[in-house]
Amino acid sequence: MPVYEDPIDARFLDPVSLRGWTAAVVRRMGTPDDIAADVAEVLLASDRRSIASHGTARLTQYVALVEAGVMDPVARPVVERERPALVLMDAQNGWGHHACRVAVDLAIERARTFGTATVVVRRSNHYGIAGWYALRAASQGLIGVSLTNSSPLVAPTRSRRPLLGTNPIAVAAPAGRFGLYCLDMATSTVPRGRIEVAARRGWSLPVGWALDADGSPATTPDAALAGSLHPLGGEEETGGYKGYGLALVVELLTGILGGAAFGPNVVSLFSTHEGPADLGETFLVIDPTAIDAPGAFEARLETLLQQLVESPTAPGAPGPVLVHGAPEAAAEARADERGIAVDGEHYASLVALGDRLGVPLPSDLVRSQAA
Amino acid sequence: MPVYEDPIDARFLDPVSLRGWTAAVVRRMGTPDDIAADVAEVLLASDRRSIASHGTARLTQYVALVEAGVMDPVARPVVERERPALVLMDAQNGWGHHACRVAVDLAIERARTFGTATVVVRRSNHYGIAGWYALRAASQGLIGVSLTNSSPLVAPTRSRRPLLGTNPIAVAAPAGRFGLYCLDMATSTVPRGRIEVAARRGWSLPVGWALDADGSPATTPDAALAGSLHPLGGEEETGGYKGYGLALVVELLTGILGGAAFGPNVVSLFSTHEGPADLGETFLVIDPTAIDAPGAFEARLETLLQQLVESPTAPGAPGPVLVHGAPEAAAEARADERGIAVDGEHYASLVALGDRLGVPLPSDLVRSQAA
Numbered sequence: 001m002p003v004y005e006d007p008i009d010a011r012f013l014d015p016v017s018l019r020g021w022t023a024a025v026v027r028r029m030g031t032p033d034d035i036a037a038d039v040a041e042v043l044l045a046s047d048r049r050s051i052a053s054h055g056t057a058r059l060t061q062y063v064a065l066v067e068a069g070v071m072d073p074v075a076r077p078v079v080e081r082e083r084p085a086l087v088l089m090d091a092q093n094g095w096g097h098h099a100c101r102v103a104v105d106l107a108i109e110r111a112r113t114f115g116t117a118t119v120v121v122r123r124s125n126h127y128g129i130a131g132w133y134a135l136r137a138a139s140q141g142l143i144g145v146s147l148t149n150s151s152p153l154v155a156p157t158r159s160r161r162p163l164l165g166t167n168p169i170a171v172a173a174p175a176g177r178f179g180l181y182c183l184d185m186a187t188s189t190v191p192r193g194r195i196e197v198a199a200r201r202g203w204s205l206p207v208g209w210a211l212d213a214d215g216s217p218a219t220t221p222d223a224a225l226a227g228s229l230h231p232l233g234g235e236e237e238t239g240g241y242k243g244y245g246l247a248l249v250v251e252l253l254t255g256i257l258g259g260a261a262f263g264p265n266v267v268s269l270f271s272t273h274e275g276p277a278d279l280g281e282t283f284l285v286i287d288p289t290a291i292d293a294p295g296a297f298e299a300r301l302e303t304l305l306q307q308l309v310e311s312p313t314a315p316g317a318p319g320p321v322l323v324h325g326a327p328e329a330a331a332e333a334r335a336d337e338r339g340i341a342v343d344g345e346h347y348a349s350l351v352a353l354g355d356r357l358g359v360p361l362p363s364d365l366v367r368s369q370a371a
Numbered sequence: 372m373p374v375y376e377d378p379i380d381a382r383f384l385d386p387v388s389l390r391g392w393t394a395a396v397v398r399r400m401g402t403p404d405d406i407a408a409d410v411a412e413v414l415l416a417s418d419r420r421s422i423a424s425h426g427t428a429r430l431t432q433y434v435a436l437v438e439a440g441v442m443d444p445v446a447r448p449v450v451e452r453e454r455p456a457l458v459l460m461d462a463q464n465g466w467g468h469h470a471c472r473v474a475v476d477l478a479i480e481r482a483r484t485f486g487t488a489t490v491v492v493r494r495s496n497h498y499g500i501a502g503w504y505a506l507r508a509a510s511q512g513l514i515g516v517s518l519t520n521s522s523p524l525v526a527p528t529r530s531r532r533p534l535l536g537t538n539p540i541a542v543a544a545p546a547g548r549f550g551l552y553c554l555d556m557a558t559s560t561v562p563r564g565r566i567e568v569a570a571r572r573g574w575s576l577p578v579g580w581a582l583d584a585d586g587s588p589a590t591t592p593d594a595a596l597a598g599s600l601h602p603l604g605g606e607e608e609t610g611g612y613k614g615y616g617l618a619l620v621v622e623l624l625t626g627i628l629g630g631a632a633f634g635p636n637v638v639s640l641f642s643t644h645e646g647p648a649d650l651g652e653t654f655l656v657i658d659p660t661a662i663d664a665p666g667a668f669e670a671r672l673e674t675l676l677q678q679l680v681e682s683p684t685a686p687g688a689p690g691p692v693l694v695h696g697a698p699e700a701a702a703e704a705r706a707d708e709r710g711i712a713v714d715g716e717h718y719a720s721l722v723a724l725g726d727r728l729g730v731p732l733p734s735d736l737v738r739s740q741a742a
Contacts, residue, residue, distance in 0.1 A: 001528070001607070001612050081661070081663070082486070082662065083484070083485055083486030083658070083661040083662075084455070084456070084484075085455070085486045085488065086487045086657065086661045087486075087662070088662035113454070114454055114456040114485060115453070115454030116456045116457045116487065117456065117487070118486070118657065156679050156692050157693070158682075158684050158689070158690065158691065159683070159685065160682070160685040160686075163678060163682055169617075173623055183613075183616035183617075183620055185616060189604065189609055189610045190610065206608055206609060208605075208609045208610075209609070211685065214685075215683075215685030215688075216685065216686055232613050233560065233604060233605075233614075234579075234605070234609055236372070236689075237577055238579045238609075239560045239603050241693070242556045242603050243603070243604075245542075245554035245556060245695045246540075246554075246617075248552075248554070248675075248679075249542045249554055252542070252552070253514070255671075256668060256675060257514070257657070257659060257668060258662075259671070262675055263678055263679070264678055286489065286628070287457065288628060290452070290454040291453065291457060292459070292630055297627065300626075300627045300630070300633065301627050304633055304634045307534060307634055307635055308527050308530070308534055308619075308634070311527065311529075311530040311531070312530070312532060312586075313529050313531060313586070314531040314585075314586030315587055317586075320529065321527050321528065321530045322528070324612070
């Protein structure tokens with residue numbers, strides 16, 4: 001599981017202050033208050049959960065999309081077609097975080113009436129961490145599923161070219177004393193960010209992570225960055241065709257179902273010269289109380305998780321059996337207590353963006369700094 | 372991807388004849404005609420698709436469950452609780468194949484009305500190949516998802532004990548000239564059957580397939596059979612915690628959601644002395660025509676699959692990029708043309724079962740035999 005260590009040059013930022021500033025930056029783009037609040041909320045959730053790759057470190061890139069005229073900062077999602085439990089929304093190329101917050105809320109509302117509901121969004125943009133939307137349903141006692149397609153980085157088994165995204169799957173549910181269970185996983189063995197970290201640190205790569213530009217196993221991060229990622233399972237012998245299948249199924253349920261861009265036709269991540277992203281995102285919500293007494297589902301899930309974390313561990317295990325989402329929930333609690341740890345590069349990007357847009361960082365933003 | 376080779380000692384059996392005989396065996400247990408027809412249909416689908424582990428080779432074990440009084444051969448599933456798009460059924464410990472055929476048909480019917488629908492089955496038994504139910508929806512132009520929990524064989528990441536089933540995920544959808552797309556995968560790196568084959572053939576095992584009884588990597592099939600399977604992704608470093616998460620999510624959506632047995636509490640596969648299996652199975656169906664023109668979804672999926680199979684291949688690839696379900700569909704066509712290839716052990720089990728129950732094999736069953 002991911003390990004969340006503070007960067008050596010960490011500054012600790014106040015989450016409330018950072019959220020307020022982020023919303024101000026988004027409003028500076030002409031975006032209405034309520035939409036900006038959604039964007040800031042989702043980006044901060046990522047930072048607080050220590051998923052630095054999907055939070056305010058991306059803000060400069062989002063701003064560049066708006067400034068280049070690629071993304072519409074004022075657009076609101078509209079319902080395009082529907083049956084009672086299946087709805088297609090058109091995000092009209094606005095902020096993905098807002099369109100998808102509206103979409104998951106609609107799925108939640110319909111699930112309460114019909115037992116389950118699915119909302120598919122097209123003409124959307126990057127929506128941050130997939131897990132946020134699943135957690136929104138789980139925090140209301142429901143099972144939430146969140147899926148998105150993304151830029152082609154993953155080579156299907158036997159292919160030498162990246163043709164599918166890292167297409168994440170997030171599933172969250174209430175789990176009693178375990179809080180909210182949350183699996184939030186790319187369907188590749190590792191996300192591209194892990195390769196970039198390995199590059200900065202000069203590491204070699206294990207087999208099963210990535211291919212080079214010729215389709216041979218990549219042993220160095222640089223070779224991998226010029227090539228493609230392996231789907232979960234790695235090589236064909238170790239089940240990589242299953243991870244390829246999962247990436248394809250996410251594509252099928254998002255871009256293909258919703259009529260958005262799909263597969264190799266999705267533009268590069270945060271490209272400012274290839275036109276709108278036209279991503280597809282899908283939210284599925286199930287209300288367990290439709291078929292059982294309130295609390296019964298949570299109690300069973302708590303029992304199962306208890307049985308898992310109590311298991312005797314394998315030799316060499318770095319710790320006890322973990323529950324998905326628990327490391328991120330612990331990071332969130334830490335962030336709220338002592339601030340969000342951001343590295344120097346991330347902090348500098350916030351300073352530069354604030355300066356350029358005339359939205360200076362608040363004086364109460366930095367709580368403390370590593371020695 | 373799995374390779375389907377004929378056994379050396381293959382007999383080629385007529386599918387129609389074998390289906391008729393299988394139904395007769397099931398009726399001999401006191402099972403009504405329509406239920407027996409469903410059981411035979413699903414078992415034959417597995418044999419025809421070359422998934423020998425889930426077809427008539429299991430018939431002797433199903434019969435043993437009925438004879439031991441563990442499974443009820445006449446029970447019919449009933450709707451227990453429902454909202455319009457989410458239904459809980461009680462299979463009343465009858466044949467899983469029948470209960471789940473009824474369940475997926477109900478999900479199909481409701482999905483046509485509401486856009487999507489989910490049916491969860493509890494107090495069920497083994498239902499054969501997960502893919503059959505997903506394909507039933509796909510053959511009617513819908514997206515079908517089929518999930519089941521199963522006996523604990525998989526060790527969660529860091530655990531030395533098997534606590535979760537190989538909990539398969541099947542997703543099928545119409546794909547134009549590609550026929551029906553069908554991903555049907557265990558969430559372990561390999562199913563237990565692959566280890567059993569390796570044992571018979573004296574192979575060693577790659578890292579990432581299995582653990583021995585102490586929780587260390589199993590290098591021999593015997594060590595693995597005494598231990599547990601790795602979730603998809605293998606070791607923690609190569610993403611095994613994601614496969615563990617997928618197995619857990621399947622558990623969450625089947626046994627936990629439906630109030631069936633779950634996780635380490637599921638009885639051993641085909642045990643005749645641990646009581647009813649009480650498995651949970653879940654079927655989710657989506658009607659793409661609820662939100663787009665008829666044929667539009669299939670056309671997009673066909674385009675994507677075409678882009679995938681046309682991809683230049685990696686060095687050493689054993690063939691072109693494959694589409695999930697295509698090898699099984701080819702096996703099905705072969706089986707219908709020249710008969711189902713069964714090995715000597717499988718054939719002998721059918722002869723023995725027929726003799727014992729007074730349901731002799733039909734004279735037109737064996738079409739031909741390998742020299």
